[in-house]
Amino acid sequence: DADVTQTPRNRITKTGKRIMLECSQTKGHDRMYWYRQDPGLGLRLIYYSFDVKDINKGEISDGYSVSRQAQAKFSLSLESAIPNQTALYFCATSDPGGPTGELFFGEGSRLTVL
Amino acid sequence: GDSVTQMEGPVTLSEEAFLTINCTYTATGYPSLFWYVQYPGEGLQLLLKATKADDKGSNKGFEATYRKETTSFHLEKGSVQVSDSAVYFCALSVDTGRRALTFGSGTRLQVQP
Numbered sequence: 001d002a003d004v005t006q007t008p009r010n011r012i013t014k015t016g017k018r019i020m021l022e023c024s025q026t027k028g029h030d031r032m033y034w035y036r037q038d039p040g041l042g043l044r045l046i047y048y049s050f051d052v053k054d055i056n057k058g059e060i061s062d063g064y065s066v067s068r069q070a071q072a073k074f075s076l077s078l079e080s081a082i083p084n085q086t087a088l089y090f091c092a093t094s095d096p097g098g099p100t101g102e103l104f105f106g107e108g109s110r111l112t113v114l
Numbered sequence: 115g116d117s118v119t120q121m122e123g124p125v126t127l128s129e130e131a132f133l134t135i136n137c138t139y140t141a142t143g144y145p146s147l148f149w150y151v152q153y154p155g156e157g158l159q160l161l162l163k164a165t166k167a168d169d170k171g172s173n174k175g176f177e178a179t180y181r182k183e184t185t186s187f188h189l190e191k192g193s194v195q196v197s198d199s200a201v202y203f204c205a206l207s208v209d210t211g212r213r214a215l216t217f218g219s220g221t222r223l224q225v226q227p
Contacts, residue, residue: 004157033214042118042203042217043158058214090157101148101207101215105157 003027004106006091012112019078021109023091030096032074033103034058034066037088046089049074050096081113116141118204118218126224127194135189135221137178137204145206147171147180147187148215152201161189161202199225 004025013019023032030051035043045058047066055068063085067075078085088110092103121136139145146165150158162171167182176191187204204218 035217040219042219043215044217045214048214092157101146101163101205102160103158103215105159107155107157 004091004093004104006089006106006109008109009107010110012114013081014114015082017081017113019081019111021076021089021091021111023074023076023106025072025074025091025093025104027093027095027104028071029093029104030071031094032068033092033094034064034074034076035090035092036060037090037108043090046076078111081111083113086111086113116145116206116208116216118206118216120202120204120218120221123201123220123222124224125221126226128226129196130193131225133189133191133194133198133223135202135204135223137187137189137218139185139187139204139206141185141206141208143208145208147178148205148207149176149178149187149189150203150205150217152203152220154200158203194223194225196225196227199223 007022033048034046037043044060049055049068052068065077088108091106094103117140119138148163149161151161152158162173164171164180170179178189201220201222203220205215
């Protein structure tokens with residue numbers, strides 16, 4: 001089983017719908033991240049969390065919200081999806097005591113907004 | 115702000131050819147530099163890293179040297195294999211407190227038999 005699990009892996013939805021992407025991890029890491037990947041733009045940081053009570057905006061947080069339900073769970077929500085939120089979304093974790101920059105990624109959630 | 119610029123792909127090579135993927139960066143302070151690889155249908159995984167100037171990161175036959183004078187971290191491999199076909203991302207981190215990375219746009223490598 002993967003250490004960082006994302007659900008759903010694929011989702012097609014319509015404009016205006018609420019969508020939640022879920023991430024769970026078994027690595028025991030405190031730090032969790034949500035990134036968005038678009039062709040030609042690489043990965044951009046949406047939100048990150050250092051622990052259950054510490055949530056921070058990344059560079060492109062508008063239109064998104066997150067919830068850190070437990071150390072192992074970090075969910076990303078789109079309250080009212082729009083077509084330009086069509087992208088591949090990645091959850092990642094890191095260990096604050098581990099090597100700098102080593103993030104562990106899930107396999108991604110592909111979201112299509114029609 | 116901090117940024118990473120990579121050469122555009124796709125890069126198409128024959129098996130056993132020499133690979134170079136260029137990466138340059140702009141950053142305040144002294145960043146750590148990374149190469150991540152994304153195989154088809156998978157998430158990203160760390161390939162190699164360098165944390166200070168003149169350091170060389172290496173893994174699986176890939177190498178990259180942290181060049182402060184040219185603000186570069188080019189990825190090289192002497193002899194590519196079909197199994198190296200993937201998307202390669204250069205990334206940097208200057209905010210070690212946040213431990214979040216700034217990624218380049220990615221370069222797709224296609225290796226033909």
